[in-house]
Amino acid sequence: MNKPTYGVVLFHSTQAAIKAEKILKEAEIKIKLIPVPRHLSSDCGICLRFEVDDVLAVKSTLASKNVQTARIHQL
Amino acid sequence: MIYMDNAATSYPKPDVVIQAMTDYMKNIGANSGRSSHRLAIEAGHIIYETREAIAELFNISDPLRIIFCSNVTEALNLAMRGFLKPDDGVITSSIEHNSVMRPLRALEEEGVEVTVVNCSSQGFLEPREIQAAIKANTKLIVLNHASNxxxxxxxxxxxGEIARQNDLLLLLDAAQTGGAYPIDVEAMNIDLLAFTGHKAMYGPQGTGGLYIREGVDLKPLKWGGTGSRSDEERQPDFLPDRYESGTLNIVGLAGLGAGVRFVLAEGEDNIRGKEKNLTQKLLDGLTNLKGVTVYGGLDIDRQVGLVSFNIDGLMPSEVGFQLDEEYEIMCRVGLHCAPAAHKTIGTFPTGTVRLSLSYFTTEEEIGKTIEAITKIASK
Known part of the structure; x- marks a missing residue:
């Protein structure tokens, strides 16, 4: 089995990252809060890692719940 | 011992509040929004879950629009000082606490026009009086939800409807109602909601906050570190960080979250129902006593769980001292930080004796309190 490749969502605020974590968990999307990777500049110290196949689900779920994101990167 | 001073701060607190605070202090302890290790994230969860519980309590759609402050006074200062500019007009009522009146009087010295609408001697406000006070420069209406x-x-x-129709903002001071009486920011058209955590929301002292409706921008009350945009020397413009500089009172917020979840679990209707019943008993017991004057409308549907009274020939301080010394009943006496309210009801400068109950007050305690006041009044 191939190891999944990941993307990350960056947020302006830690509290926004935590809000997003909660919403994506409720939507049963596999995510994890991780420190922002060193090579990505960031607005807060944590970001949400997701499996890259879920990128559309992540985007649409967050948009539907009006969660503001800073940027989305593929790792 | 009978604690009848819940309008100053509620006591006792639910056990879950103490447990949540102890759990944070013992097992988590970290700061939030600065580092990214697991304990920092745990602390962030606690803060967010407290926002969420408060959002549910007040029907706020986005928990991130709740700003935590050290108390409702700070929240009111942030709202009024952050919004009003010189030459703006603001309308308030004559039964406000000094947490509203003093910031407004300070703003008046800076050129803000303050209009105080009179309430009746029973402490009630006619909405049409607010409508009549609106001028071309009016920007904001500030009201307390219930008189302290x-x-x-x-x-x-x-x-709120008048504010909406006239394109004004409504700032509500919910110090005496948040948790004890239903508040819905949508149904009531509240743009700014200032609340305290340590009264009927059953959190510890040092907690409170401000809800800011989307589209309303305030100047911050303080600037500083937020953990976000650390490369920038300018204050961030997103919420909650814009208004939450410096480390939050995380242990307090852990307790506040548990307090609000307690309120949600017990049910606001049940809490209000019990407090109404107790307040009615207290009113029934006091209004017919010879030599005792009870203030207010005596209408339980328009009164929160506090009762102010005086005994003929005795200063409030003497009554309070006797209640404490001889009966171990604790209450508040005097002016209650609201000189305008006392002028409105005709008890300035002497003040009143104030009994205030909570969800934890028992019928037996109400009975003993009435008994003690009966004895003091008949001396």
């Missing part, structure tokens, strides 16, 4: 002196409840939804 006589417990009268103001017609917030009606004033």
């Amino acid at each position: 002196v006589i417990g009268s409840i103001l017609p917030v939804a009606e004033v």
Whole structure:
């Protein structure tokens, strides 16, 4: 089995990252809060890692719940 | 010992509040929004879950629009100082606490026009009086939801409708109602909601906050580190960080979250129902006593769980001292930080004796309190 490749969502605020974590968990999307990777500049110290196949689900779920994101990167 | 001073701060607190605070102190302890290790994230969860519980309590759609402050006074200062500019007009009522009046008087010295609308001697406000006070420069209406002196409840939804129709903002001071009386920021058209954590929301002292409706921008009350945009020397413009500089009172917020979840689990209707019943008993017991004057409308549907009274020939301080010394009943006496309210009800400068109950007050305690006041009044 191939190891999944990941993307990350960056947020302006830690509290926004935590809000997003909660919403994506409720939507049963596999995510994890991780420190922002060193090579990505960031607005807060944590970001949400997701499996890259879920990128559309992540985007649409967050948009539907009006969660503001800073940027989305593929790792 | 009978604690009848819940309008100053509620006591006791639910056990879950103490447990949540102890759990944070013992097992988590970290700061939030600065580092990214697991304990920092745990602390962030606690803060967010407290926001979420408060959002549910007040029907706020986005928990991130709740700003935590050290108390409702700071929240009111942030709202009023952050919004009003010189030459703006603001309308308030004559039964406000000094947490509203003093910031407004300070703003008046800076050129803000303050209009105080009179309430009745029973502490009630006619919405049309607000309508009549609106001028071309009026920007904001500031009201307390219930008087901390006589417990009268103001017609917030009606004033909210007036505010909406006239394109004004409504700032509500929910110090005496948040948790004990239903508040819905949408149904009541509340743009700014200032609340305290340590009264009927059953959190510890040092907690409170401000809800800011989307589209309303305030100047911050303080600037500083937020953990976000650390490369920038300018204050961030997103919420909650814009208004939450410096480390939060995380242990306090852990307790506040547990307190609000307690309120949600017990049910606001049950809490209000019990407090109404107790307040009615207290009113019934005191209003017919010879030599005792009870203030307010004596209308339980328009009164929160506090009752102000005086005994003929005795200063409030003497009554309070006797209640404490001889009966171990604790209450508050005097002016209750609201001189305008006392002028409105005719008890300035002497003040009143104020009994205030909570969800934890028992019928037996109410009975003993009435008994003690009966004895003091008949001496």
